[in-house]
Amino acid sequence: xxxxxxxxxxxxxxxxxxxxxxxxxxxxxxxxxxxxxxxxxxxxxxxxxxxxxxxxxxxxxxxxxxxxxxxxxxxxxxxxxxxxxxxxxxxxxxxxxxxxxxxxxxxxxxxxxxxxxxxxxxxxxxxxxxxxxxxxxxxxxxxxxxxxxxxxxxxxxxxxxxxxxxxxxxxxxxxxxxxxxxxxxxxxxxxxxxxxxxxxxxxxxxxxxxxxxxxxxxxxxxxxxxxxxxxxxxxxxxxxxxxxxxxxxxxxxxxxxxxxxxxxxxxxxxxxxxxxxxxxxxxxxxxxxxxxxxxxxxxxxxxxxxxxxxxxxxxxxxxxxxxxxxxxxxxxxxxxxxxxxxxxxxxxxxxxxxx
Amino acid sequence: xxxxxxxxxxxxxxxxxxxxxxxxxxxxxxxxxxxxxxxxxxxxxxxxxxxxxxxxxxxxxxxxxxxxxxxxxxxxxxxxxxxxxxxxxxxxxxxxxxxxxxxxxxxxxxxxxxxxxxxxxxxxxxxxxxxxxxxxxxxxxxxxxxxxxxxxxxxxxxxxxxxxxxxxxxxxxxxxxxxxxxxxxxxxxxxxxxxxxxxxxxxxxxxxxxxxxxxxxxxxxxxxxxxxxxxxxxxxxxxxxxxxxxxxxxxxxxxxxxxxxxxxxxxxxxxxxxxxxxxxxxxxxxxxxxxxxxxxxxxxxxxxxxxxxxxxxxxxxxxxxxxxxxxxxxxxxxxxxxxxxxxxxxxxxxxxxxx
Ligand SMILES: Cc1ncc(COP(=O)(O)O)c(C=O)c1O
Ligand SMILES: Cc1ncc(COP(=O)(O)O)c(C=O)c1O
Numbered sequence: 076x077x078x079x080x081x082x083x084x085x086x087x088x089x090x091x092x093x094x095x096x097x098x099x100x101x102x103x104x105x106x107x108x109x110x111x112x113x114x115x116x117x118x119x120x121x122x123x124x125x126x127x128x129x130x131x132x133x134x135x136x137x138x139x140x141x142x143x144x145x146x147x148x149x150x151x152x153x154x155x156x157x158x159x160x161x162x163x164x165x166x167x168x169x170x171x172x173x174x175x176x177x178x179x180x181x182x183x184x185x186x187x188x189x190x191x192x193x194x195x196x197x198x199x200x201x202x203x204x205x206x207x208x209x210x211x212x213x214x215x216x217x218x219x220x221x222x223x224x225x226x227x228x229x230x231x232x233x234x235x236x237x238x239x240x241x242x243x244x245x246x247x248x249x250x251x252x253x254x255x256x257x258x259x260x261x262x263x264x265x266x267x268x269x270x271x272x273x274x275x276x277x278x279x280x281x282x283x284x285x286x287x288x289x290x291x292x293x294x295x296x297x298x299x300x301x302x303x304x305x306x307x308x309x310x311x312x313x314x315x316x317x318x319x320x321x322x323x324x325x326x327x328x329x330x331x332x333x334x335x336x337x338x339x340x341x342x343x344x345x346x347x348x349x350x351x352x353x354x355x356x357x358x359x360x361x362x363x364x365x366x367x368x369x370x371x372x373x374x375x376x377x378x379x380x381x382x383x384x385x386x387x388x389x390x391x392x393x394x395x396x397x398x399x400x401x402x403x404x405x406x407x408x409x410x411x412x413x414x415x416x417x418x419x420x421x422x423x424x425x426x427x428x429x430x
Numbered sequence: 431x432x433x434x435x436x437x438x439x440x441x442x443x444x445x446x447x448x449x450x451x452x453x454x455x456x457x458x459x460x461x462x463x464x465x466x467x468x469x470x471x472x473x474x475x476x477x478x479x480x481x482x483x484x485x486x487x488x489x490x491x492x493x494x495x496x497x498x499x500x501x502x503x504x505x506x507x508x509x510x511x512x513x514x515x516x517x518x519x520x521x522x523x524x525x526x527x528x529x530x531x532x533x534x535x536x537x538x539x540x541x542x543x544x545x546x547x548x549x550x551x552x553x554x555x556x557x558x559x560x561x562x563x564x565x566x567x568x569x570x571x572x573x574x575x576x577x578x579x580x581x582x583x584x585x586x587x588x589x590x591x592x593x594x595x596x597x598x599x600x601x602x603x604x605x606x607x608x609x610x611x612x613x614x615x616x617x618x619x620x621x622x623x624x625x626x627x628x629x630x631x632x633x634x635x636x637x638x639x640x641x642x643x644x645x646x647x648x649x650x651x652x653x654x655x656x657x658x659x660x661x662x663x664x665x666x667x668x669x670x671x672x673x674x675x676x677x678x679x680x681x682x683x684x685x686x687x688x689x690x691x692x693x694x695x696x697x698x699x700x701x702x703x704x705x706x707x708x709x710x711x712x713x714x715x716x717x718x719x720x721x722x723x724x725x726x727x728x729x730x731x732x733x734x735x736x737x738x739x740x741x742x743x744x745x746x747x748x749x750x751x752x753x754x755x756x757x758x759x760x761x762x763x764x765x766x767x768x769x770x771x772x773x774x775x776x777x778x779x780x781x782x783x784x785x
Contacts, residue, residue: 105493105582112492132489137467137595138460142576145500145629146636151582182636217582221497222633227460227506227572227597229666231636240492242582257621264619264655266612268634274500275630278577279623281501281537281586300619301656311584 080115080124081193086201089129099207102245104379105215109202113194113239116223117184122237125190127198130240138225140232146222147274148177151311151378152335153213153244154199154430156206157418162199162430164216165416167192169335174218177271182231183220190237191218198239199430205243210417215244215379244379252375252383254309255292256358256390257283261300262310262330269330280310292389294375298358299330305355312375312383313337317404318364319371321350336376340408342424347411349404358390365395373397374405382409435470435479436548441556444484454562457600459734460570464560468553468594471578472539477592480545482553485595493580495587501577502629503532506666506733507690508568508599509554509785511561512773517554517785519571520771522547524690529573532626537586538575545592546573553594554785560598565772570599570734599734607730607738609664610647611713611745612638616655617665617685624685635665647744649730653713654685660710667730667738668692672759673719674726676705691731695763697779702766704759713745720750728752729760737764 089110097107108130115125141147150170155163171192175185195216199206206214218239222232260283262276263269269276280295287295296314299305307325308314313334316323322344327333344351364370365388375383384405387396414420418427444465452462463485470480496502505525510518526547530540550571554561561569573594579587615638617631618624624631635650642650651669654660662680663669668689671678677699682688699706719725720743730738739760742751769775773782 103583108493130492132491134487135490136487137485137593138463138572138597141497141629142502142574143504143572143629144632144636145502146633147497147500149498180637181633182640215582217493217498219497227570227595228458229632229635231633231640238492240582242493259621261619261621264616264622266614266616266638266655266658267619267622268630273630273633274496274498275623275628275633277499277584278501278536278586278628278630280584281499282535283621285537285586300621303621 079189081189083124084197085126087128104244105242109205109241111201113198115190115237117235125194136225138227140222140224143227144229145275146181146183146232148181149219149272150174152216154206155416156208162203162206164428166335166426167428180268180271181273186237194239196430202241211246213244215242251386252293254294254296254385254388255287256296257298258303262297304358307331309375312377315374316356317372319369321352323352323356325355326353340376343411372403372405434544436544438479439552440481442483459599460597464557464596466556468549470545470592472590491580493582495577495579498582499584500630501536501538501587504574504627505529507571509561510771511563517558517561519783521690521781522783535623535626536628541592549594551785557596566601568599570597606741607648609649609651609740609743610642611651612653613658617652659713662686664730667732670729671711672727674724676707678707678711680710681708695731698766727758727760
């Protein structure tokens with residue numbers, strides 16, 4: 076196989092565009108897709124020629140391994156348009172690395188840089204019109220890979236499909252977010268797949284999250300499954316805690332996803348003189364800090380919502396409210412990060428990549 | 431919706447049968463499917479009319495939740511033909527219960543008994559020819575459910591597809607099985623989905639199993655993820671340990687699948703005067719018993735292989751060989767269980783159900 080498959084990409088253009096029928100002011104997250112998708116199959120031990128073609132359903136066998144054994148991984152990233160109408164990606168190399176880390180953990184083939192990064196550039200180039208100008212407007216990017224080989228025996232597939240689909244999105248705002256600290260359920264095991272962006276990790280959280288929703292809480296902050304004493308992360312976000320003027324966040328590792336937003340916020344905070352400590356925060360510490368008033372903020376960090384301030388949390392049926400701060404770390408950091416993403420501030424870190 | 435949807439089932443027969451092209455003496459497990467499949471969709475909050483139709487691929491959206499968030503569960507069971515050409519299922523009520531337990535844990539809708547049990551009977555009735563007479567011949571049954579609703583937001587789907595597909599199988603024999611005791615990787619978390627037959631649990635095991643394979647071991651015996659000191663189960667089998675003349679097996683619970691074979695073997699063993707203790711066996715106990723010669727047998731128990739004797743195990747790079755026994759518990763119990771399944775022995779437990 077050529078090492079530059081992306082140069083041979085087949086592009087089949089949609090005969091008409093859906094774009095004029097889309098209300099870009101009123102988008103529900105992840106519901107609408109652009110005109111095209113990228114598809115690249117792996118078989119006979121190699122990646123085949125990628126194709127970009129109209130977004131549409133495809134055929135799959137009922138015995139496909141993805142349905143039975145869950146070989147499915149994904150990434151979540153965004154494209155931004157600057158004032159000069161240029162389209163930018165944010166740290167795509169990080170998503171590429173993480174995708175292949177996930178692939179390895181699920182015994183799936185790694186994707187070449189050529190297909191992943193080259194594929195992103197090719198499809199984003201074609202869908203420029205779908206990336207709208209103005210802060211808050213983004214094109215959400217979903218690369219994913221599924222096992223399409225057939226057979227109901229619990230063994231890795233020999234055939235896979237890598238795809239990129241795109242969905243226009245406004246900055247994800249989920250209203251006031253109250254969270255529950257997990258006391259019984261867990262999202263990841265020691266030696267498990269918590270650090271992979273594996274499809275199976277998400278369905279595992281739906282039922283406990285539903286129980287939380289029924290009690291009036293939007294999300295769960297997961298704790299370590301063995302002792303439920305260490306705060307880890309939320310469903311699709313890493314979590315930061317501000318106690319006095321120090322920002323704490325758990326180290327990533329086997330149970331916690333290595334978030335791109337998390338690591339970018341850490342770098343920005345450090346650059347700007349905020350004290351950041353990367354260590355596990357204990358539930359008992361959090362409760363104490365909430366009681367003595369030193370707990371100033373909790374916020375989630377992830378691609379979809381960027382930064383998501385949390386207004387209060389529940390633990391053992393007690394509810395702890397967080398103070399409303401004027402100039403919170405959450406809002407400062409969000410502003411600084413999105414300014415880099417939209418090319419409104421100098422990208423001194425070299426994070427942005429032009430399409 | 432009617433509570434007897436199965437009475438309204440649509441049956442679309444295949445115009446020709448593949449059966450004459452199948453070599454029933456040389457079957458690879460899970461590779462070949464019968465002429466028909468059952469399909470039943472859930473939408474608008476209700477199960478729709480089920481249909482049996484020719485086995486074939488179907489269309490699905492690239493953003494289907496099953497691909498991104500892993501809402502996918504399954505069951506594994508078998509049909510047997512007796513000497514009078516009657517077709518039998520084994521404890522289908524247990525698989526039905528477990529299926530709905532899995533559904534609940536993954537925030538998927540529960541299936542009605544009508545659709546699950548009635549559906550099994552309807553499709554097995556149609557595919558009688560595919561169930562071959564003679565011990566060792568079976569028709570493997572794979573009921574499963576996937577989330578087919580579209581949208582890349584991490585929330586439960588509102589649309590699902592329940593299916594039953596069937597694959598002729600010989601008793602699964604995997605040669606001499608040597609296992610590794612897990613020291614680092616794990617299959618399930620406390621408060622996780624280990625007790626559900628969720629697709630995501632299986633892909634999580636592929637990479638560690640590949641590492642074991644590379645070292646010459648076929649399977650892994652999983653230990654508790656927090657301490658790796660307690661023996662739990664294998665990839666698709668519960669595990670029994672015989673120390674002197676007592677049979678030990680771990681209690682099922684949140685991390686261990688409640689296997690139908692396991693519970694049936696326990697009942698048979700108890701009936702026949704074998705001492706059975708249901709408790710966690712520690713790795714240290716196992717090593718000690720291996721060293722002092724009191725460890726007589728280890729075997730896996732699951733629908734695919736029925737009973738799978740293990741010839742040796744590795745722990746911390748030491749290999750422990752098991753004695754070769756004449757009249758092992760494994761072979762006695764397998765014989766007794768399969769005699770019930772094939773109607774060669776009285777079914778005093780009332781486990782078999784005629785199609
Ligand atoms: C479990 C989990 N944690 C954290 C994150 C945040 O990662 P990122 O900042 O790369 O989007 C995500 C993904 O969005 C996630 O799914
Ligand atoms: C993880 C796991 N454990 C145990 C078993 C055995 O269960 P059963 O005896 O119901 O087939 C299975 C399924 O076959 C399984 O997937």
